[in-house]
Amino acid sequence: MTAEEAAEAARGLTFEKVWAMFQETDKRIDKRSKNIEERLAETDRMIKELSRNIGGVNNSLGKWMEEMVSARLWEKFTAIGFEFTKGGPCEFLENKRILAQADVFLENGEYAMPVEVKTDLTEEDIDEHIERIGKIRHYMDVRGDKRKLVGAVAGAIAPENVRNYAFKKGLYVLVQSGDSIALAERPKTFNHREW
Numbered sequence: 001m002t003a004e005e006a007a008e009a010a011r012g013l014t015f016e017k018v019w020a021m022f023q024e025t026d027k028r029i030d031k032r033s034k035n036i037e038e039r040l041a042e043t044d045r046m047i048k049e050l051s052r053n054i055g056g057v058n059n060s061l062g063k064w065m066e067e068m069v070s071a072r073l074w075e076k077f078t079a080i081g082f083e084f085t086k087g088g089p090c091e092f093l094e095n096k097r098i099l100a101q102a103d104v105f106l107e108n109g110e111y112a113m114p115v116e117v118k119t120d121l122t123e124e125d126i127d128e129h130i131e132r133i134g135k136i137r138h139y140m141d142v143r144g145d146k147r148k149l150v151g152a153v154a155g156a157i158a159p160e161n162v163r164n165y166a167f168k169k170g171l172y173v174l175v176q177s178g179d180s181i182a183l184a185e186r187p188k189t190f191n192h193r194e195w
Helices: 003-010 015-070 073-078 123-142 160-168
Strands: 086-094 097-107 111-120 152-157 172-177 180-183
Touching: 073 097, 073 172, 073 180, 086 123, 097 123, 111 123, 123 152, 123 160, 160 172
Parallel strands: 111 152, 152 172
Antiparallel strands: 086 097, 097 111, 172 180
């Protein structure tokens, strides 16, 4: 725009007219901001609802996996020399708070075995389970329970590298086998860890 064109465009403009244009622009910006805020609020609501639905599906899948594993799980270990006489989910409480939870806790007079069940087993899950077993060991020691603790993990999806990681940590591994669960084949060098 040339200087002459700018001067022509400015003719007839007064401070009041320019001020009115700014106020009108502010109103439009406020309206757009309000629309954007409403859209963001709706998007946030949809994301929360989707997360809740996905969490519900994941929880349901996890519960199904726990049920599949716990049903007759003791039989899997009887075959390798553990005669567990009872088992089920278990919480270990200390000062009215949960110290640790076991998806399945198998036990007899000599051994106890916390089993962590995951839909998709990871190395992080294994590390967390080993930490959990340490807390359970502490809980048992404080109460004079001298049974040996051994650990196991189970996963519908348990990649070979994750199974090998668990074996190196001294844990038994259970994997999905058809419509049931089975002990994963252990390396010849495998020795279970006792806490």
